[in-house]
């Protein structure tokens with residue numbers, strides 16, 4: 392439970408009145424960061440405090456928890472201005488600056504905001520995730536601890552055939568028959584792998600050796616700390632529809648957490664990075680044949696149009712033409728609100744993990 396000692400009531404970021412200002416709240420009274428109710432001088436954000444330490448379930452056995460955070464949009468502004476203390480600037484001014492910085496890739500101020508997560512994910516997801524080198528990671532040790540025998544089982548709707556257009560993706564749904572057979576095969580393989588692991592551990596074989604044939608569907612977990620700038624880069628790549636669906640699930644939860652910690656940076660990221668797209672010289676050359684900028688605004692050039700051949704003449708390859716057409720079909724603006732019904736407490740999650748660890752007492 393949080394004791395609100397703040398100057399204003401906690402409000403959600405979707406509340407139009409909500410302002411990500413400095414809140415003088417008391418520290419958590421019942422959690423691991425209990426500090427005897429001392430007031431903190433640190434800036435805290437009510438919407439983030441509401442979910443701090445809660446565990447959001449992902450896939451069948453995974454989770455993401457925001458363990459801690461440092462700073463918010465105001466800290467981006469303070470760093471950019473190298474200013475003294477927290478002022479009383481209006482949110483609209485902070486918003487304008489945060490958006491300007493993001494538009495112009497002035498990124499170091501957003502490195503001043505930090506996030507620490509506790510996450511559990513299948514090993515094949517962890518393998519993609521760990522490619523993001525600008526985070527600090529500490530992973531659960533399968534050498535030291537017993538592995539929970541939890542395996543990811545794709546649900547029917549996510550079991551699809553290989554895409555014919557994208558070598559790295561899935562496409563049409565597979566038949567029920569193929570899904571049923573795949574589930575049976577996965578279950579057999581996992582029962583075998585679990586049996587081998589449990590037997591070796593029972594024979595006191597070193598855990599670092601006993602684990603070597605656990606499949607990539609096995610869940611691992613880690614603490615992951617990253618700054619806002621690098622986190623948004625991660626989210627641009629992993630909340631994107633081109634990323635594997637399973638890692639998107641985690642990215643979307645994390646995006647929902649960013650929205651609570653630093654809502655103005657989150658909004659700017661959606662507008663300029665996730666939905667916004669850079670334009671190449673060739674694309675700008677093509678568009679400038681269609682519209683004319685002036686002091687009054689932008690006007691369509693009369694009778695202007697470009698067919699596929701003319702687009703190629705503007706210097707665009709066939710693939711670039713396809714990509715330009717896709718860019719111009721303005722994608723919907725996603726919203727990564729957290730589903731609070733998926734928030735669990737740490738004890739419940741720890742219990743599920745402990746129950747999945749093989750017993751060595753028999």
Ligand SMILES: Cc1cc2nc3c(=O)[nH]c(=O)nc-3n(C[C@H](O)[C@H](O)[C@H](O)COP(=O)(O)OP(=O)(O)OC[C@H]3O[C@@H](n4cnc5c(N)ncnc54)[C@H](O)[C@@H]3O)c2cc1C
Pocket residue numbers: 522523524525526559621624625628629633634635
């Ligand atoms: C859809 C998709 C498909 C992919 N397919 C494959 C694949 O088939 N095979 C494969 O191996 N990987 C693949 N990847 C991984 C991808 O190539 C990147 O390794 C991964 O996304 C991490 O990106 P990053 O290096 O920008 O991120 P980070 O490691 O988080 O780095 C952030 C930024 O820091 C800078 N940086 C960090 N380290 C260095 C460095 N050592 N030198 C210079 N600059 C640095 C770069 O500017 C970088 O963009 C795929 C990724 C995606 C999203």
